[in-house]
Amino acid sequence: PLPRPHVNHELTAARAALPVAAGKDAIIASLRQHDTIIVLGETGSGKTTQIPQFLFEAGFADDELPPPRTGAGSSANGSGSTVLQQQQQKRNTRPKIIAVTQPRRVAATSLASRIAAEMGCPDPAKQPLRSHAMAAKANAKARQAQQNKAPALVGYSIRFDDRTGPETRIKFMTDGWILREMVGPSLVASKRAEKEASITNGKSSNDKGKGKHKEGVDNEDYSELSSLLLSYAVIIIDGAHERTLDTDLILGLAKRIQARRIELRRKWLYTYNADLNHPLARVTELKLVIMSATLDAQAFSNFFASTPPLSRSVSTSTSDKPAPAPAPILYVEGRQHSVTLYHTPAPLQDWTDAALRTILQIHTSKPAPGDILVFLTGQEEIEKLAASLRTVAEWIPDWLETRRTIGGEGGQSNGIQGGADSGSEDGEDVPDGETSESGEDSSQEDEDQSKINPIDRIISNGLSKKSLPNGSAKTPTKPKSNKTLNPSNVPTELLIAPIYAALGSSATIPVFAPTPSTARKVVLATNIAETSVTIPNIVYVIDCGFAKEKTYSPESGIEVLRAVPISQGAARQRMGRAGRVREGECYRLYTREGFEGLDEVAVPEILKTDLSAAALQLYAAQLDPFHFDWMDAPEPVALRAAL
Numbered sequence: 001p002l003p004r005p006h007v008n009h010e011l012t013a014a015r016a017a018l019p020v021a022a023g024k025d026a027i028i029a030s031l032r033q034h035d036t037i038i039v040l041g042e043t044g045s046g047k048t049t050q051i052p053q054f055l056f057e058a059g060f061a062d063d064e065l066p067p068p069r070t071g072a073g074s075s076a077n078g079s080g081s082t083v084l085q086q087q088q089q090k091r092n093t094r095p096k097i098i099a100v101t102q103p104r105r106v107a108a109t110s111l112a113s114r115i116a117a118e119m120g121c122p123d124p125a126k127q128p129l130r131s132h133a134m135a136a137k138a139n140a141k142a143r144q145a146q147q148n149k150a151p152a153l154v155g156y157s158i159r160f161d162d163r164t165g166p167e168t169r170i171k172f173m174t175d176g177w178i179l180r181e182m183v184g185p186s187l188v189a190s191k192r193a194e195k196e197a198s199i200t201n202g203k204s205s206n207d208k209g210k211g212k213h214k215e216g217v218d219n220e221d222y223s224e225l226s227s228l229l230l231s232y233a234v235i236i237i238d239g240a241h242e243r244t245l246d247t248d249l250i251l252g253l254a255k256r257i258q259a260r261r262i263e264l265r266r267k268w269l270y271t272y273n274a275d276l277n278h279p280l281a282r283v284t285e286l287k288l289v290i291m292s293a294t295l296d297a298q299a300f301s302n303f304f305a306s307t308p309p310l311s312r313s314v315s316t317s318t319s320d321k322p323a324p325a326p327a328p329i330l331y332v333e334g335r336q337h338s339v340t341l342y343h344t345p346a347p348l349q350d351w352t353d354a355a356l357r358t359i360l361q362i363h364t365s366k367p368a369p370g371d372i373l374v375f376l377t378g379q380e381e382i383e384k385l386a387a388s389l390r391t392v393a394e395w396i397p398d399w400l401e402t403r404r405t406i407g408g409e410g411g412q413s414n415g416i417q418g419g420a421d422s423g424s425e426d427g428e429d430v431p432d433g434e435t436s437e438s439g440e441d442s443s444q445e446d447e448d449q450s451k452i453n454p455i456d457r458i459i460s461n462g463l464s465k466k467s468l469p470n471g472s473a474k475t476p477t478k479p480k481s482n483k484t485l486n487p488s489n490v491p492t493e494l495l496i497a498p499i500y501a502a503l504g505s506s507a508t509i510p511v512f513a514p515t516p517s518t519a520r521k522v523v524l525a526t527n528i529a530e531t532s533v534t535i536p537n538i539v540y541v542i543d544c545g546f547a548k549e550k551t552y553s554p555e556s557g558i559e560v561l562r563a564v565p566i567s568q569g570a571a572r573q574r575m576g577r578a579g580r581v582r583e584g585e586c587y588r589l590y591t592r593e594g595f596e597g598l599d600e601v602a603v604p605e606i607l608k609t610d611l612s613a614a615a616l617q618l619y620a621a622q623l624d625p626f627h628f629d630w631m632d633a634p635e636p637v638a639l640r641a642a643l
Contacts, residue, residue: 011118015053018046019333027051027330028058031234035258036288036304036327040297042334043531043573044580047291048238049115052098052170056153060234060287061096061169096233096284100172101250103239105158107532109505110512112156112163112172124155124163125505175246181229182253183621225282227621228257228264234287239532240300241292241569243604243632245614251290252629253621255304258286290327293531294569296601301326303631337579339541343592351544351589352381356388358587362540363520364399368491370539370582371521373529375574377563378548382498382524389522393494400490493519499533500526511535527566530573534580541578543571545590552610557641559610567602571595604632611642 015021020041030037041047055061102108112124155164156172164171229235235254240247261283268280275281290300304327348354355374362372376382497510515521515537523535527547547566552559566574571588578584588595606614611634615625625639 020046020050023332024054030328035306038297038300038327038329039291041332043293044534045332045334047332052100055098061098097231098170098234099232100236101175101178104501104528108156108172108174112154116154121150121153127163183617230282236289238291240290241294245605248606251631261286297329301329337583339579339584339586342587348589352385354589355542358542371537372540373523373538374542377546379500386496389496491520495519495521498524538577539584541586543574543588550609567599569601606634615642
């Protein structure tokens, strides 16, 4: 029997409090009735961590142990089965796995560790690395070592790092990993079929019949089984709204695999009379869960339209079959507090510098607790800002001591009314209550500046306080200056925690670790923090308004990775990160007019990137990219250019 996890009672209450918990029964019931469901939920609703556990608890990952069919040919020893039937029984014993795809490595590893903790299972990141060559030996040792321990039910597979085993029932993986599982076996099966065909053609006509298997299945049916992902009972495609090139390939291939498994399952039931010794007995129907965090779920619903399982006729005729119906959409409410939104009054030239100033203004004017999440475009910007913040963090104790000593007198205003902006038209900001006059004595000004703590100097030379919050019920009052701020409310430590796709799983631990009461955490992230992972205790969000994307020109044949404006949907996702634990604030480092000029949703990557890799993957799977079932078909000229 399938081992059950040791319940982690400390996290049970937290799981029950997540918004997705209210929809547990509806999700399970809908997936039992349909091949595919679309789950639409806001970030932070808990859908990514909880739905795999819901399905596990509902039995979608239970083992099936069909007994062999007895009768003619049974052994005389009373065992009720021949050696061949015992082998068939072993082959039909198929542990089922709930697979969860993620666009990024960091999300796959961190989410697997989180679910393992909630289920009371060993952390997959601490499990032994299993190579395919030594899998059988390693698994045998692992089973022996884990006899008295909680089963390792949760694992993950990413490039060069496979942390799965025979007990794995919930498996996280990157999009690239599952694509290799979808495409790789097809290429191997094709080569095997070609080899068998050449051998058969070289034999006499009396031997040609040996090309078929004893069970009566033709080579085509049997050879393709390895490419149908038979070990997976459910595939959860998370982050589908991002519409990356890999995501679109997965959607099309998963739809094809699902339809083929349904077809072979019916063939086994009605053509081979549900013979448990038949190779097709291994084939079960595949369930798909498409999870999106934006409001474009109807496109996914239409793409996965199918005939409901319960209405499928026993007859193989198609005349009486009902028309395909769109996949059902289930909505999961998010946990959202109000968020005060700020824009800059004028466009910025350097959003990294503006982010630094905004972080300091928040840190020196907002009491703890409340962490800061900063969205940047890539690793280079994150490392640059992290280095600056670590330098500035060394000055915070002196800054606090000065405020306590002088009682706040003479401090510069740290108001961030309107968020981070470029200030006056000449690009130089002027502190509150002061004006810049050309006749000032520059030497006196330099002397005065030298007496100011570097933190005050950065803030004073940075952001103005002119623009008003957008969409607020009332205009917030001007934040207090250091003259009235109690220094004891300002954390003494500033913790810097970066997170981006290339970062190792161990390096992301500080991102999700609790923040000490004496500190404030600043998380520097790429768009991975939009929807892939939920970072706790975020109250303030700083959004640069850009993300790195690959753009391709079929005419020139050049693909470039560059920073491009995000969509309005992505901007809303980023803003929503500020309202998970309490009322939050979002500082957009771009103007209100700039936001209104953004695309409503992001253009699918397949319509703007090089398709060479996608075309090669489809050809490896013996599929024609020109006739592939794309969710959004690329232009023929782009496909021809890719070839």
